Amino acid sequence: SQELEQSPQSLIVQEGKNLTINCTSSKTLYGLYWYKQKYGEGLIFLMMLQKGGEEKSHEKITAKLDEKKQQSSLHITASQPSHAGIYLCGADNYGQNFVFGPGTRLSVLP
Amino acid sequence: ETGVTQSPTHLIKTRGQQVTLRCSSQSGHNTVSWYQQALGQGPQFIFQYYREEENGRGNFPPRFSGLQFPNYSSELNVNALELDDSALYLCASSLGGELAGSYEQYFGPGTRLTVT
Numbered sequence: 471s472q473e474l475e476q477s478p479q480s481l482i483v484q485e486g487k488n489l490t491i492n493c494t495s496s497k498t499l500y501g502l503y504w505y506k507q508k509y510g511e512g513l514i515f516l517m518m519l520q521k522g523g524e525e526k527s528h529e530k531i532t533a534k535l536d537e538k539k540q541q542s543s544l545h546i547t548a549s550q551p552s553h554a555g556i557y558l559c560g561a562d563n564y565g566q567n568f569v570f571g572p573g574t575r576l577s578v579l580p
Numbered sequence: 581e582t583g584v585t586q587s588p589t590h591l592i593k594t595r596g597q598q599v600t601l602r603c604s605s606q607s608g609h610n611t612v613s614w615y616q617q618a619l620g621q622g623p624q625f626i627f628q629y630y631r632e633e634e635n636g637r638g639n640f641p642p643r644f645s646g647l648q649f650p651n652y653s654s655e656l657n658v659n660a661l662e663l664d665d666s667a668l669y670l671c672a673s674s675l676g677g678e679l680a681g682s683y684e685q686y687f688g689p690g691t692r693l694t695v696t
């Protein structure tokens with residue numbers, strides 16, 4: 471079964487700083503999804519990556535999938551308090567189900 | 581276009597009781613997935629329904645069951661509640677039936693279940 475790990479577990483940054491969150495899979499990824507969750511609330515879809523080497527950006531958030539399709543990174547440029555929350559990576563587990571990583575808790579200090 | 585809604589928002593039950601959680605999918609979506617998220621953890625896949633049939637299941641016991649209705653809304657039923665069932669229950673809707681490639685999911689706000 472596919473497993474996802476995320477690092478770091480938690481992150482505290484000063485507003486305006488850049489940051490990177492990593493997601494590593496135990497198997498080759500069919501599709502890698504990034505979500506954001508406010509504490510105790512539903513998940514907000516951010517981006518989906520499918521091809522090795524693919525990179526997508528939305529506003530100040532950029533996500534990349536490595537060539538071997540086993541690792542993805544989420545980069546936030548010039549962080550703002552509105553970026554605070556839990557970032558989760560998720561993956562299609564070879565058509566059996568969908569798995570999530572444990573999440574990275576981000577705090578942005580004004 | 582309406583988003584995914586869930587009811588109730590919060591629920592407190594006693595060990596051994598039964599509970600039903602409800603989810604209305606986003607307009608136009610025919611697939612609903614249910615997840616359990618314990619505090620401090622990522623969501624765990626319970627099962628998925630496509631066109632009223634179960635279309636995949638995670639590692640959850642049979643006391644977790646579900647239904648999907650012709651309008652694609654869904655219910656999650658949990659029998660014989662245990663303390664460890666306390667969690668945030670999330671449903672997500674998507675368009676498509678095959679598990680592979682159909683995970684551009686839109687999540688509801690969740691139902692917080694507390695079992696005492």
